[in-house]
Amino acid sequence: MAQEKFDCIIVGAGPAGLSAGYTLAKAGLSAVIIERGDYPGAKTVMGGILYSQAIGEIIPDFYKEAPLERPITEQRVMVLTGESSLQLGYKTKEFAQAPYNSFSVLRAQFDGWFAQKVDQAGVMVIPKTVVDTVLKENNRVVGIQTEQGETLYGDCVLACDGINSLLSQKAGLHQEWQPQDVALAVKEVLTLPKEKIQDRFNLENNQGCAIEFMGTISKGMTGIGFLYTNKESISLGIGCLLSDYQKSLIKPYDLIEEVKSHPAIKRFIDGAKTEEYLAHLIPEGGFYRLPPLYTDGMLVCGDAALLVNSIHREGSNLAMKSGVLAAQTVIEAKGRKDFSSKTLSSYKKRLQKSFVIQDLKKYRKMPQLLHTRNELFSRYPQLASEIAAELLRVDGRPKAEKEKKIIKKIFETHSLCGWGKMLFDFWRATR
Amino acid sequence: MKVEEKLFKTKFKADAHEHCHLKIKDREICLKCDTKPCTAFCPAQVYTWEKDKIIVGYENCLECGSCRIACPYYNIEWRYPRGGFGVQYRMG
Ligand SMILES: Cc1cc2nc3c(=O)[nH]c(=O)nc-3n(C[C@H](O)[C@H](O)[C@H](O)COP(=O)(O)OP(=O)(O)OC[C@H]3O[C@@H](n4cnc5c(N)ncnc54)[C@H](O)[C@@H]3O)c2cc1C
Ligand code: SF4
Ligand code: SF4
Numbered sequence: 001m002a003q004e005k006f007d008c009i010i011v012g013a014g015p016a017g018l019s020a021g022y023t024l025a026k027a028g029l030s031a032v033i034i035e036r037g038d039y040p041g042a043k044t045v046m047g048g049i050l051y052s053q054a055i056g057e058i059i060p061d062f063y064k065e066a067p068l069e070r071p072i073t074e075q076r077v078m079v080l081t082g083e084s085s086l087q088l089g090y091k092t093k094e095f096a097q098a099p100y101n102s103f104s105v106l107r108a109q110f111d112g113w114f115a116q117k118v119d120q121a122g123v124m125v126i127p128k129t130v131v132d133t134v135l136k137e138n139n140r141v142v143g144i145q146t147e148q149g150e151t152l153y154g155d156c157v158l159a160c161d162g163i164n165s166l167l168s169q170k171a172g173l174h175q176e177w178q179p180q181d182v183a184l185a186v187k188e189v190l191t192l193p194k195e196k197i198q199d200r201f202n203l204e205n206n207q208g209c210a211i212e213f214m215g216t217i218s219k220g221m222t223g224i225g226f227l228y229t230n231k232e233s234i235s236l237g238i239g240c241l242l243s244d245y246q247k248s249l250i251k252p253y254d255l256i257e258e259v260k261s262h263p264a265i266k267r268f269i270d271g272a273k274t275e276e277y278l279a280h281l282i283p284e285g286g287f288y289r290l291p292p293l294y295t296d297g298m299l300v301c302g303d304a305a306l307l308v309n310s311i312h313r314e315g316s317n318l319a320m321k322s323g324v325l326a327a328q329t330v331i332e333a334k335g336r337k338d339f340s341s342k343t344l345s346s347y348k349k350r351l352q353k354s355f356v357i358q359d360l361k362k363y364r365k366m367p368q369l370l371h372t373r374n375e376l377f378s379r380y381p382q383l384a385s386e387i388a389a390e391l392l393r394v395d396g397r398p399k400a401e402k403e404k405k406i407i408k409k410i411f412e413t414h415s416l417c418g419w420g421k422m423l424f425d426f427w428r429a430t431r
Numbered sequence: 432m433k434v435e436e437k438l439f440k441t442k443f444k445a446d447a448h449e450h451c452h453l454k455i456k457d458r459e460i461c462l463k464c465d466t467k468p469c470t471a472f473c474p475a476q477v478y479t480w481e482k483d484k485i486i487v488g489y490e491n492c493l494e495c496g497s498c499r500i501a502c503p504y505y506n507i508e509w510r511y512p513r514g515g516f517g518v519q520y521r522m523g
Contacts, residue, residue, distance in 0.1 A: 036511055106522040108522050250472075
């Protein structure tokens with residue numbers, strides 16, 4: 001690499017880094033993106049639902065050219081217990097038209113396309129290169145060093161290096177994450193002919209369906225599974241808190257096999273062939289665990305800053321938005337010729353004004369609650385399933401007797417006071 | 432489907448042994464580690480306990496980072512594989 005100096009060095013060609021790169025290129029700043037993978041997307045994993053709003057703010061016509069799988073027109077939530085399932089769904093034609101609400105995507109393809117757009121806009125993406133550490137002068141970040149020992153200087157460094165952000169740890173911004181700050185997700189992409197997907201999910205031609213599921217299927221661990229339809233494949237996975245895996249000694253690959261054999265899932269993937277097996281961490285800590293977002297000469301974006309709304313399973317959109325806001329901060333700093341933490345602190349203010357921190361703040365109490373209210377993944381789904389079975393089973397017993405039995409079941413789980421407290425806790429956690 | 436079969440579906444570009452990116456810092460500590468959680472939570476079954484010793488099958492590592500965070504003794508020295516090496520997702 002040449003010994004030149006850039007306005008900005010971006011580490012990581014995921015949604016955060018690429019969004020920042022694109023925004024800087026359009027403003028005429030000099031920047032470079034360094035990516036450790038053989039190509040952008042070689043190392044990234046997502047469910048994955050891409051939200052149109054976030055990418056549309058950067059490339060408005062993205063849906064005309066990006067490699068997208070299916071526009072999501074139907075969303076379902078399933079509670080899975082033993083052999084049973086309870087379902088809730090929403091379907092609308094509105095999401096089948098431009099500007100669309102969201103799409104299923106395969107990240108290896110999507111990231112490649114996005115990187116090409118960034119390249120065309122004038123910011124080079126250098127692959128196959130691991131950034132080892134940041135360079136500091138007078139306690140200020142002034143550049144990076146690659147694992148090969150090459151150095152590169154810039155007025156500002158953006159750490160867009162994802163959940164394993166070794167860079168911000170090395171810059172001294174925070175310590176290692178705790179096992180309860182992250183979920184370990186495993187995923188399989190299973191190929192299935194188009195017609196079968198359309199049949200099984202009741203979909204019109206190219207439309208898509210997104211299913212999230214929880215329940216005793218995660219074996220008492222705090223976790224959520226997902227099943228998304230692609231053009232000719234299905235993305236299926238489950239993520240549970242790493243701290244729960246650490247304690248339970250459940251093997252993630254065994255868990256995904258159990259998911260695949262649950263009757264409610266099995267009928268969807270019957271005959272489908274596993275094409276790829278993947279694993280990745282997802283930030284789960286929420287608002288209270290956010291690390292410092294900036295220091296002299298450096299900003300942190302996306303997963304590297306734990307910017308994920310785990311309640312709504314949103315991450316790529318927060319990564320994109322934070323990348324754009326970081327770039328705007330760099331543009332402002334360049335205008336002032338000042339990259340001190342004082343100037344860069346406006347990045348945090350920008351995030352606070354946007355949905356990114358506002359949403360994280362709204363759900364700030366949820367991670368802790370999900371932790372302590374472990375019943376959500378054990379007793380409650382079991383209870384819901386038993387109630388449904390009781391209500392729907394036609395067995396000649398009078399309805400009044402059934403009602404009594406249901407009420408008994410409910411109060412075996414918690415007293416009235418206990419239920420009140422549970423509801424109050426959840427209500428308060430979303431205020 | 433066994434984990435070996437799953438991993439067979441994923442593409443890897445394995446680096447030479449001298450560039451192994453996962454190292455056990457102190458093997459004595461593993462002897463004292465009760466439940467050896469790395470042998471369970473690692474999604475690629477990189478760690479296996481064989482004859483009183485932890486074996487590290489780094490070639491199958493999916494680079495998720497779990498073992499760096501969840502080894503109770505922080506006994507794993509974790510780096511990224513060299514640029515361009517390691518797992519190569521084709522779908523993601
Ligand atoms: C199983 C799963 C399902 C998900 N589902 C969804 C979903 O449906 N919708 C959604 O919006 N979000 C979802 N997310 C979250 C979403 O994937 C992330 O929030 C998003 O990818 C974060 O983007 P990022 O750019 O911050 O990081 P990443 O996408 O992780 O990109 C980081 C990049 O930096 C590179 N890198 C890291 N370190 C270095 C280094 N030292 N040198 C050079 N390069 C480096 C990596 O190779 C990588 O390409 C999901 C995540 C997972 C794991
Ligand atoms: S969890 Fe850590 S200490 Fe325990 S066996 Fe694995 S590497 Fe060794
Ligand atoms: S990084 Fe993940 S896949 Fe690789 S060894 Fe550690 S736990 Fe296993």
